Amino acid sequence: MKSKYIINFEFNQYKNKIIYLKSGFYVKVNFYSNLDVKKKIFFTGIIISVRNKGISSSILVRKVLNNNEGVEKMFFIYSDNIIKIDILKKYLFNKSKLYNIRKKLNKIVKFT
Template identity: 35%
Template sequence: MRNKYIENFEKAQTVEKNIPDFRAGDTVNLAVTIKEGDKTRVQAYEGVCIAKRGQGTGQTITVRKIGANGVGIERIFPIYSDSINEIKVVRRGRVRRAKLNYLRNLAGKAARIKELRSK
């Protein structure tokens, strides 16, 4: 059971951010602010959401993409972080699990996720 004061504070923090509804298996595109020295830039990070965890302002997602030379890259993003400007859902995946850790052992066509057909 969480403290009601903490819940009210977190609710006020999460209201201003527009987070789309997505789950594990969906391909997401994140606009991440990167600070290099005194300059800042926005970099796109697109990959498959393999896990979602936490609640409130502590909620995080793990996004996996395939980088150069077929190397898998995973990053954990706090959803309500100031460094995330925007989250877009590129495509919805049809999966039967909440955590897709098995994708780490798959490569190439075996690592594909079927697309969820909209009704």
């Protein structure tokens, strides 16, 4: 069980807005690269999974390239490296984890 000090510390580390994200959202994530702080990069794709663990919440975003190869990247939502997360489209799925999308590459290309 967490102590009051840890809960208070984690609550103060949240950014201004608590972001509501769900698997199936098509998002654009703006973030700073790990190598150079001044370089801004964006990554667009479909959220495959959302892990809600308080301050260490994370999302797994999958992007499909032109040659039907997929790239997955994991982002911590409340990290200082993330500038902004924009929700571009909302797709409705019945599952909370969309790991089966990896096998169906051609259908995902039609989404975007």
